[in-house]
Amino acid sequence: MDDKKLNKVLSQITFLVRTIVVTLTLLVTLTILLASGALDTLLPRNDLDVKESKTQEIVDGIHIETGLIDSPGLQLVIQNCTNCHSSKLISQNRMNLAGWSSTIKWMQETQNLWDLGDNEAVILEYLASNYAPKKKGRRANLENIEWYELE
Ligand code: HEC
Structure with missing residues (x-):
């Protein structure tokens, strides 16, 4: 070489x-x-991490990890309602007590949601008071009115 x-x-x-x-x-x-x-x-992290997460940071009344409102029952909701789907499914919905109750029943009947026992009442109270239907700010517009002429 x-x-x-x-x-x-x-x-x-x-x-x-x-x-x-x-x-x-x-x-x-x-x-x-x-x-x-x-x-x-x-x-990327899935919602299961939320359950094990040690950060329970609350800023301006919002639980940062889940975006849920800090209010009595929050921990029960995190433990029972963020396992299968995002907490957004809760925060983006608004229902009265009956609505939340039937959503939970529907998940129990069709989506394998477990029996919530005594916690159900607390969870329902949390949902119905924090994620209630928004009140309309003003009277709705009148529609389909048949006006009549004054004589
Ligand atoms: C065992 C799994 C499971 C658990 C636990 C669970 N869910 Fe669900 N949930 C589902 C599935 C599956 C859907 C349908 C998701 C979809 O349509 O993408 C759903 C849908 C929803 C919806 C949307 C319903 C609609 O009409 O679109 C809401 C609101 C909801 N869940 C709230 C909750 C709340 C509150 C809890 C706690 C009490 C909870 N979920 C716990 C499985 C679960």
């Missing part, structure tokens, strides 16, 4: 070794970051 060829082979080997070292360094860094939980906020 002449010098030229040897140099070429050597530089190829150097390049290969460098690439391997850089890749390994990146992998190790990533593993450490993942293990330390530093990337948790970047990773």
Whole structure:
């Protein structure tokens, strides 16, 4: 092998070794970051995490993890109502007590929601008082009126 060829082979080997070292360094860094939980906020998480979450931070009366209103019964709602679907399904709905009651019944009959026992009353009270139908701000417009002429 002449010098030229040897140099070429050597530089190829150097390049290969460098690439391997850089890749390994990146992998190790990533593993450490993942293990330390530093990337948790970047990773997708499901609602089950909410249950195990240790942060119960409340800001302006809103439970940050779930977006639910902080009010008596909140913890029961988090424990029983955020396992199968997002808490948004609750906060984006508005019903009176009867409506919430029949939604729960429907989930029990068709979606395997468990018997809530004594907690049901507390949960219903929470839902009906925090997620009640919005009152209309003003009288609704009159529609389909047949006006008559005054004589
Ligand atoms: C065992 C699983 C499960 C649990 C626990 C559960 N749900 Fe549901 N819920 C469902 C499923 C499934 C749907 C239908 C989801 C869809 O349509 O995407 C649903 C739908 C809903 C809806 C929307 C209903 C509609 O008419 O669109 C609301 C509101 C709701 N759930 C509230 C609650 C509340 C409040 C609790 C706690 C008491 C609860 N869920 C607990 C399974 C569950």
